[in-house]
Amino acid sequence: MPNPSLLILPGDGIGPEVMAEVRRIIDWFGANRDLAFDVSEGLVGGASYDAHGTPLTDETMAEAQEADAVLLGAVGGPQYDDLDFPVKPERGLLRLRKEMDLYANLRPAQCFDALADFSSLKRDVVAGLDLMIVRELTSGIYFGEPRGIMDDNEGGRVGINTQRYTTEEIRRVARSAFELARRRGNKVCSMEKANVMESGILWREEVQWVHDNEYPDVDLSHMYADAGAMQIVRWPKQFDVIVTDNLFGDLLSDAAAMLTGSLGMLPSASLGAPMANGRPKALYEPVHGSAPDIAGQGKANPIACILSFAMALRYSFDKGDEADRLEKAVEQVLADGVRTGDLIGEDGTKPVSTSGMGDAILAAL
């Protein structure tokens, strides 16, 4: 059997430097755990725009379709802010999600014990938090037509976007959420604005349908997304798995990520349908952005990106034990007090560099 293939797209800002540490981790698994990958690298976002005038070339898109898993760093930066909409760095990422049909975005919000005091929330509210947000990623207002900016025929303009969800789009992501819940706390909370939006009514009904017909054993509740935003801030431990649409998921998962105090720590997985080899189409990326303010200075925290590779081991390559090994190494390093600059409060600890953190994790492995 050939080695499984990994396509690495470091992207912009701190993407390349955090990805460099991930490559060292990948090499370690190849050398020590008999887990070799065929790794190739490509461009996405502003980096691709600079080289090719487009945030994702057709060639790289085709490579991503063939890869067993894609690892992405981050996209975007102020130098690209004035680019036209179709060539913005984000369009490269959105094209990958859409064309690979990665409909289920898994965003764990986990609070690392060693970092609980770093949260803006009180320790007892977040310590031990382990919440999974499943965000629909290929439909909704991100992709619905019609869209655009037009003249409003009264001397002004009108901006339009369309939220659009079908039965099947809702059911398949609901299934992902119920499957995950069964392997966790067996509880799903679905969030929408069914009191205001018809697409929210359909969302609620279809999630309920999947529950009643396929997962009656899982505990299902529904919440309006504004109440959800409140409850995530008030007492996040009430949740196990949250399933929600693309736009609500964007805001709610970022709020949830921030309350762990560990933004530089959080990975994500975006999964699609199984390929011929049984593996799901998959893209893994850290939750944090490209952090242009600290890019190129060796200050970035590579853990979110490293844990994204751990998710790849678990969800793409069925190596849950190796994923555990990597996650434990990260926990070990944190417990030992190793910190990049983003994880340091007022206590005067000396930060390690991006590669210093990589060294520590390799040593712990």
Add this chain to the structure above:
Amino acid sequence: MPNPSLLILPGDGIGPEVMAEVRRIIDWFGANRDLAFDVSEGLVGGASYDAHGTPLTDETMAEAQEADAVLLGAVGGPQYDDLDFPVKPERGLLRLRKEMDLYANLRPAQCFDALADFSSLKRDVVAGLDLMIVRELTSGIYFGEPRGIMDDNEGGRVGINTQRYTTEEIRRVARSAFELARRRGNKVCSMEKANVMESGILWREEVQWVHDNEYPDVDLSHMYADAGAMQIVRWPKQFDVIVTDNLFGDLLSDAAAMLTGSLGMLPSASLGAPMANGRPKALYEPVHGSAPDIAGQGKANPIACILSFAMALRYSFDKGDEADRLEKAVEQVLADGVRTGDLIGEDGTKPVSTSGMGDAILAAL
């Protein structure tokens, strides 16, 4: 001159009981501060549906259009969950907002010093917080057409809603935000998803236009709404005034409200264009919902509704000094340790009833 008119719509759940305390406060101002109002009462939401089969009658709608200000309690309850979309309790509230054209929803997130420990956030993150969210309230995905649930011609259904903003809709709410900022910290942060949505690009451009042409003295910044959700949780004191669209405003203002730990304390004002008498069309309501679980038990906290009347004194009747008087009385009562059940932690304080809180505030006045 006739007395100014107030239309009171208590609505559902705890609405009637908190509004009963507001009426006592209104009477106090009539008797002691030479500020008499012509008060009338009507039905909205489930209460109106029960009596008339509609969440708002045309007669009540017409009265609201004529009133100098409308005070609303809350709408909704589980017994109405299965009603058809057009007669849901929320539709009554949404019709008021839309037909009165109340485009600027002012939602202060203030942390009361006496309650700072009640927040799920650390004291230093929220103590002294005074943030104003200005939410667009009459357009966007709440009202855009086309909308509905249709057959998708493949045996399933499709749910559709439309986000739609015009130049003028964006500019007028931006002006409200800049005006408020000038009387506060002189800073506005505008939030959208211009990296993903064209309506967000238009939003950003038009807010910038209003700034450059009419309010160049105010400090303006832009933030993506997901980053905004993060920053509101991380360090809310970085903001003075936030301006955002209807749907983002719904989630972000609820998250901001919750982090004060004082949800039962927070009022809101929804303002439209000036009427012939110079007063803006206006509706005032607490941020909290109808809380059906505690309705009718005398447990509800009436402060949010009472402070909504204080906002009416300030924004509709130009009585900032009387609003201050009422707000100070509330602060006094809290400093004295008077607490409804929602404001009590583990310390064994005995809660006062809804009317007990009203008594205390009247005594402080």
